[in-house]
Amino acid sequence: MKFTEEHEWLRVEGDLVVVGITEHAATQLGDVVFVELPETETMVARGDEVCVIESVKAASDILAPVDGEIVAVNEKLADNPGMVNEDPMGAAWFFKMKLDDLSVLDDFMDEDEYNDLIG
Amino acid sequence: MSDLKTLVLNDLHVGLAGKMVPFAGWSMPVQYPMGVMKEHLHTRAAAGLFDVSHMGQVILRPKAGMAALVAGFEAMMPVDVAGLAEGRQRYGLFTNDTGGILDDLMFANRGDHLFVVVNAACREADIAHMRVRLADVAEVEEITDRALLALQGPQAETALARLVPQVAAMRFMDVGVFGDTWVSRSGYTGEDGFEISIPASGAEAFARALLEMTEVAPIGLGARDSLRLEAGLCLYGHDIDETTSPVEAGLTWAIQKARRAGGAREGGFPGADRILRELAEGPERQRVGLRPEGRAPMREGTELFAEDGTPVGRVTSGGFGPSQEAPIAMGYVATAHAAIGTRLLGDVRGKRLPVTVAAMPFHPTTYKR
Structure with missing residues (x-):
């Protein structure tokens, strides 16, 4: 699993990358009450705002971690946003992306490096 | 950053792993590990303990008799002060000359003086305003050596009555002085509950005694905000301010008949022209x-x-x-x-x-x- 400085995790699943937010991010956000997911079959560029997460406290964005195509979204989150707090690293994935080249993931942090970041 | 004022109960909040944030010049707990959502629901189901010591506590002592003090205080707002019985509290609003709201507050008739609680962000301005407006009729005494707690929720009475048995006989908006503990049956959540002013020296022991009860959990500012929003209560500086009139704000229930057109003490408060016109014609x-x-x-x-x-x-x-x-x-x-x-x-x-x-x-x- 790889990690971004924006507190997303990236997991390779076949030729796709699954994206979610870290436990640390979920804790910082507090109770999530609303998730707005992107459309599937959309091309996105790294840094694009693709999801909105609203907690009881505030709204924040999830940015596309890499260039690619959104091929699937986790519709369960729209009906049950609390999943983001219950299982951020597992069931509460946000979207799956198809990349031209999975090797771009090598640039991201591994778990140890991420744990150092959040210290 | 270090300009933030520290609550008397700061160590208690930190010990409870409260997340401290700046609010109205104070370092305040916004939530505890339970989280905003569960804190909110706990308050509605059992009892929540809030530290609201950032709010201003003020005693107005008469210089020339209670009648003069009451008349002077009444001239600051479109509210019936003279009609408030001893041992009772009422919601008040300081208005400005254009009919906007300078602050909302609670005031209590405690027989030989008035006790007033104002918003933290307006505290200094309110005290200055009262010192000018009440110069001839009141000593304006800011209380800085007491904490203010709120215990809110359906089990608040059961919990508080273990420490202060007299509170069980109080009804909504009653106030009582029980030794050095000052209690009102009121709050900012829509629930039954109490606000408790207590000397700083005894505040931590009192709060810990409540928190040891199974009904009681500590609640931060986050849930305080969602609770008051569900209760339809205004937050000063957001839902009401110097531009909004009490009529626009839907606070006409706070303007008793005595101060309205045809009332015994009609008008005579700042912004009366606008406020009485809006009462008659609609905002x-x-x-x-x-x-x-x-x-x-x-x-x-x-x-x-x-x-x-x-x-x-x-x-x-x-x-x-x-x-x-x-x-x-x-x-x-x-x-x-x-x-x-x-x-x-x-x-x-x-x-x-x-x-x-x-x-x-x-x-x-x-x-x-």
Whole structure:
């Protein structure tokens, strides 16, 4: 699993990358009450705002971690946003992306490096 | 950063792993490990303990008799002060000359003096305002050696009565002085509950005694805000300010007959021209409850439109109502669009989403009247 400085995790699943937010991010956000997911079959560029997460406290964005195509979204989150707090690293994935080249993931942090970041 | 004032109970909050944030010049717990949602629901189901010591506690002692003090205080707001019985508390509003609201507050008749609680952010301005307006009739004494706690929820009475048995006999808006503990049966959550002023020296032991009870959990500012929003209560500086009149704000219940046209002490408060005119003719805009139709919260600042696209107002407080399991908001809209059931659109990140004008409170209040 790889990690971004924006507190997303990236997991390779076949030729796709699954994206979610870290436990640390979920804790910082507090109770999530609303998730707005992107459309599937959309091309996105790294840094694009693709999801909105609203907690009881505030709204924040999830940015596309890499260039690619959104091929699937986790519709369960729209009906049950609390999943983001219950299982951020597992069931509460946000979207799956198809990349031209999975090797771009090598640039991201591994778990140890991420744990150092959040210290 | 170090300019922040520290609560008497700061060590208690830190020990409870409260997340401390700056608020109105104070370092305050916004939430504890339970989290905003569970803290909110716990308060509605059992009892929540809030530290509201940032609020200003003020005693007004008469210089020339209670009647002169009461008349002077009454001249500061469109509220019946003279009619408040001893041992009772009332909601008040300091108004300005243009009929806007300088602050909202609670005041109590304690026989030989008045006890006033004001918002933290307005504390210094309010005290200065009272010192000018009441110069001839009152000593304005700011209380700085007492903590202020709120215990709110259906089990608040059971819990507090173990420490202060007399509170069980109080009803909504009663005040009592029990030794050095000052209690009112009131709060800011829509629940039955109490606000308790206690000497700083004994505050931690008192708070710990409450927190040891199974009913009681510590509650931060986050849940305080969602609880008061569900109860339809205004937050000063957001839902009411120097530009909003009490009539626009829907606070006409706080303007008793004695101060209205034809009343025994009609007018005679700052901004009376506008406030009495709006009472007679209706205001141009009104504070309303708002229920977004989807799940997306409409936060403060969300612009509101009629279905034909005409701008009609703005959200002043909005978020998620944990007891509603849905987003809720309040805001000001032009009177023509203020009827309950009116469908409007709120601009959320560039999308116009449907929202309906709704009755407040969103959550039924449970005051013990």
